[in-house]
Amino acid sequence: MKLLKTAILMAMMLMIAAPFATAGACGADCKEACCEKADIVVYGSARHRLEIDGKSFDKDANMDWMQYMRTRLGVKASRGNSGMVFEVQDSRVLGDTPGTLNGTFTNGNSFENFYYDGPYKNIGGYANDFGVRQAYLWHNPCEKGSIKVGRFGVNMHNQRLVGEVNWDQVGRTTEGLMFKRSLNDNVSIIGGALQIAEQNFDNGDDNATDPMFYMLDLNLSEQNVDFFMYLLSGGSDLFFDSDYSAGRSDDVSLMTFGAYSSREFGSNLFYDAMVAMQTGTYEEWATGGDTTDLSGMMLNLEVGMNMESGTTVSALVDYTTGDDSTTDEYEAFNNLLYTGHKWNGYMDFFNGSYGNGDNGLTDIAVRVAHPINETLWVKADAHMFSSTEEYADGKSSIGNELDITLVKKAGSMKIKGGLSFFMANEDWAGADAATAKWAFLQSSFGF
Secondary structure, rough: OOOHHHHHHHHHHHHHHHHHHHOOOOOOHHHHOOOOOEEEEEEEEEEEEEEEOOOOOOOOOEEEEEEEEEEEEEEEEEEOOOOEEEEEEEEOOOOOOHHHHHHHOOOHHHHHHHHHOOOOOOOHHHOEEEEEEEEEEEEEEOOOOOOEEEEEEEOOOOOOOEOOOOOOOOOOOEEEEEEEOOOOEEEEEEEEEOOOOOOOOOOOOHHHOOOOEEEEEEEEEOOOEEEEEEEEEEEEEEOOOOOOOOOOOOEEEEEEEEEEEEEEEEOOOEEEEEEEEEEEHHHHHHHHOOOEEEEEEEEEEEEEEEOOOEEEEEEEEEEEEEOOOOOEEEEEOOOEEOOOHHHHHOOOOOOOOOOEEEEEEEEEEEEEEEEEEOOOEEEEEEEEEEOOOOOOOEEOEEEEEEEEEEEEEEEEEEEEEEEEEEEOOOHHHHHOOEEEEEEEEEEEEEE
């Protein structure tokens, strides 16, 4: 099966090379370009965030205060039509095994070891960590084509299915290959083969394969429409368990296909829309290879208005199917590599591969953003959550969330603060559930 994976990657390379070879702008002689002086750019960012967490629904629980620091430093080097990017990141919880006090240099990983004691490092972004965030090569073999290979962040469309999750303390990066090819002024193709993990083992007759994520996107720029296909394949428990436990599936083939469009219309109206369908199978080795059919549907639609005052008002519907327990098929929609914080409330109650477990999620929201002056903005999002499938007999209402955010630009620094409340339905959170509260204050600088 590793040979099959290699063959697929080679086939993709040939597909890329074929249109490049006929483009007429890819000379074989690079003597002049190779003698050019390298262009080197250094960039970086630093971000500090204080979070006050009272999301437990327990009225007697103390508010938990935690400080996070994330620092990134990178270099971009290019010469001619080729280049590289190398970026390191330091991500830490302030006060967690500080190196200046315990005699170590690297700050340790005590939070990870104490709470998880396993291989899932930086789930939720809590463990202190220093390492390489991005390291990749890029090459533009012709004017209309580009390719990159290595470790990099990926944002597709509105990040509803594929995103970097920049809010997170660590952020998501992927490893593999991506290419882009413009066929003409209106049509372009983006493709990729991303490796989720390297299993590096042979389990004989089970034909285990490494988890892979394949992408193909067709963009029609004049029509403001993208048609896309994503394929998740191989052994990938992390994609099928929001609590990161094993056992959901050991071998999956999940195809996601759909369309995305975003545009302004009229004098001051806009919309951002995505629809996606899923189909596939997963095989559970633990039960002797039982195979279950997969399906699912997602609708993400935001419609709004930009007023002359600078105020923006919009309405959002985000819908994913849940599993109907009376059928043999598993119908809950898998969110893939999505940026949940952007869509389903800032308190992050619904961020798993399955945002609300097997039940699916329906999120109806109203959003308002208003500029108080040139350097200060206020935003408010009001969400009404319910499960698509009933979580109890006749029960589907989950609760309401209110997110209020202030954004201040102070010179080269951006300061953000927010306060959120979640008023849960007692059928979902319990009869004694108190209003959950959460707040943050964040300062960031970049160059």
